[in-house]
Amino acid sequence: MIKITLDGSQVEVEAGSTGFKLFSDKRIVALKVNGELKDLAHEVADSDVVEGVSIDSQDGLNILRHSTAHVLAQAVQNINPEAKLGIGPPIKDGFYYDFDVESPFTPEDLKALEKEMDRIIRSGQRFLRRVTNDQDAAIELSNEPYKLELIGLKSGNADVGEAAAEVGAGELTIYDNFDVQADKVVWKDLCRGPHLPNTRMIGNGFSLTRVAAAYWRGNENNKQLQRIYGTAWPTKDELKAYQLQMEEAAKRDHRRLGAELDLFSFPEEIGSGLAVFHPKGGVIRRVMEDYSRKRHDESGYEFVYSPHVTKANLFETSGHLEWYAEGMFPPLQLDEERDEEGNIKRQAQDYYLKPMNCPFHCLIYKSQARSYRDLPLRLFEFGTVYRYEKSGVLHGITRARGFTQDDAHLYVARESIRSELTNVLNFVLDLLRDYGLTDFYLELSTKEEGNPKFVGSDDIWIEATSTLESVAKESGLELVPDPGGAAFYGPKISVQAKDAIGRTWQMSTIQLDFNLPERFDLEYTAPDGTKQRPVMIHRALFGSIERFFGVLTEHYAGHFPPWLAPIQVVGIPIADEFSEYLHEIASELRKAGVRIQIDDSDERMQKKIRNHTLAKVPYQLIAGAEDKANNAVSFRFRDGSQINGVPKAEAIARILKDIAERVQV
Template sequence: MKRLFLCALATNKGAYTMSVESIPQESNNHRRWGRDLGLFTFAPQVGSGLPLWLPKGAILRDTLERFLRQEQLERGYQPVVTPHIGKLDLYKTSGHWYKYRESIFPPMVEPRSEADEHDRWTYSDDSCSAPSFREPLKAEDEGPDGEAYILKPMNCPHHIYIYKSELRSYRDLPLRLAEFGTVYRYEQSGELNGLLRTRDFTQDDSHIFVTHAQVQEEFAKVVELALFVFQVLQLDDFVARVGLLDPASSKYIGSDEAWQQAQTVIMSAVEQLGIPYSIEQGEAGFYGPKLDFLFPDALGRQWQLGTAQVDYNLPERFDLTYVGEDGQLHRPVMIHRANFGSLERMIAILLEHHAGALPAWLAPVQAKLIPISDRHLAYAQEVAAQLRSADVRVEVDTRGERMNAKVRDAQLQKIPYILVVGDKEAADHAVSVRLRSNENLGAMALAHFIERITNVIRTKNREL
């Protein structure tokens, strides 16, 4: 549903023109759900595009991370952790500095001398100051003198140096490194959009190092994991897009041969898996073609979540090698991969896709206990303790409101299970179960309910 706003605008000549702006209602906006469900907030004093995650939002993030981390461990991924900053030279080598300078936060410079310190850097033991530059840097600039650091805009160079930290053998490959890594992009204010586009976001980032003979099979496994993740999250409405280079653009690196090899790998995988896809020239990364998964928001706008990219070029730039079966040094291939894309954007899409009613296994609060009166509070707390011991996230509503008001509030909070307890439930060691949809399941033995809810959570069932 949309509201139409008519706006009369005065012109210099004193006449008036009419414009019509179609504005979506907030009923299914992820920012509204973030506020109403107590998941996240924004504060202008902190900065635009910088979400603050509240306790329930942090639980949601942690649940998503633990789910994917376990799936990755079972598939041979190895967790790593890297710093939030890196030397500017790192991103010159990768090419990101020259290709995406306008989206990188200004460098922080360690001065070479005391004189430089006064010119470039205000420093004290408790200072959070950053350098200021008299003139804006251009994309082709080499950057400031001195040892410069930037907030990392992506994780791949850090993972590359984990690969380079020891001599690798063909027996070590595929090497699958995975990190929930927070990155920083200096998005313009007009481009920011709730959690859909922020200035800091956490990627479920993985970089896989493979031999040329392994790349086809490994890329197919990457896509299969992405499809599995979307299925579990009940995100079935997506479009697969193969992004190729734009022949008219000069932003790309590497040889035509390398690009053709990477393109062949991606096209073979989508054909093998039977995924309907579109081809878009100009949507490739600067170092290689990619497969993106686009999902609609509540307004039908497409947003990229998962991505998988084949890269023959960064291994060349960083001189990556492994010892082959013949005892000689060979060049590996990199696969860049993210299933969520970013936790922030994934949560935005999930909230709008499910209209705030997240699957029970994801819900920050999975059950709400409502004692009919104060004398039933002790039993409600006893039930809550048993649910917590079964790893169910539960709250007890101890407010002095009427029972019907408490039930309504729990439904508005999209809590999957609402458990009312009174004299009869306490006597029978039971709970009266309602769903957030207002369906009344009636009285149920507590042991039976615990079995039901834990099974729904364990199997990540769509139904309650």
């Protein structure tokens, strides 16, 4: 007998006991032994600390999904024995597996594969772990060039990234799929494990979702393999719930809502990634901007403007042409003159569309001699920038080629970095809350040690990083480290916000910059008369207005709160004769700045209610004989609820209050 700790209590078990013996609960699919995941078939040893891993825990789900990926790979090779295996890890909500195949998979292939997977699952194959070594594995897997490469990498101690699922730390192992009825191993894969004990446990809660190409080992220069994505859940019901959730997310897609609610479009004539805002989208955007301006004004920012094009020289100074030329629109060549022989009389000038606003702000800083009394100097601009994003990355309004940043650059003395950062972070969080986002965490991106590309002295990096860190901690929010994620010119904090359905979006960034002040030779005169170099803080709250617009659209699913809604109130008369009564109320509301329309069309009242509900107008004011007689109106809300017979003055007061307080209704 040996003593182990089993789910927290001391027990004595027979030597050589496996998970099968320790747990009778069918939902336990693996073990955690001394913190390491093991198969149920693992034999525990004396003094081990053992926990059961349930299929519905995060570890359990990963095991389920990874095992499903194996079944997929087996199905692919059953149908096409020529397919070579890439990697097949679990991911959020599912898994994928990469294959090198002659021709890409089609949706019909997926159906056939699901069928074959189902057959494999029902056949109840056992996953059996087998320890091997580099030499034996290389012989066994001689037909699998990608697996061989991974074995090579592992023995070379290289970082294998997502391939850790196949060849993670520890001994090299192969999992055999053993078909009990056929009494033989029918498939095998290089894999770290652990796995479900039996394919049957996958059940019918899985689905193949899409095919895509993916570069081998995530490198653009490598061959593209064909990737199949799938999702897997412990039960069919959970799979269905997931699929429903995906549909809900699709309904909130800002590209779809942008068209449905007539907010913006991307006319093909203009070009990829370049949007026009329609009147309704324009209202939302203007209100967003106006409110942001007001808050910036109150917080000590000064408003500046800069042109959309500039001579190349400026971006040479800033270094952008050196580092990011590929991401910029190609230059406009101007002013070249030639004589009759075609000789250049006057050299052309290159002008670029600006991809960033900071160099302009630096020039504003430099426009006069600065004193410590001028600092912190906070320059704010809604600056429209143009970036030549690769065609494949464009995504509605959240990733476009032309967009407007709510950009500010703060020029601060080194000794006031802390207080300025504290201000900025509080300002950012406050403002985001006003727009209705409330659930945040922070990410701290720091320097990668030993990488020579980072500019600035070590001591300023250390000081700035620790300042950022302590400011972030003071906020009380969760702080996630992002080592090596800093830009070459300075560390940053980014604010991640969760939306209404739990997705996280990177929102604001607060970025320290030791580089541009140097390049632009920015100075100020300190109290002691010496010339000092300011530090620059780049910060954008929305990132870009368009992107934030898109995020809010998805967050609210198009149900913008009254203060942002393009049409805040619509009046619906029961019959034509009550139209005038509603117009009186409308003119009062309009005077108070409310965006109200009376629907005088000759549609049926029911139809109008339907139309304006679909248009997601926050308040419908309905009036008929009864209401008019009582000098009242009836409210109807987007969710179908209603309050009848509300006195006119009360109705007006309520609408104004909701708007002023920026509440959701």
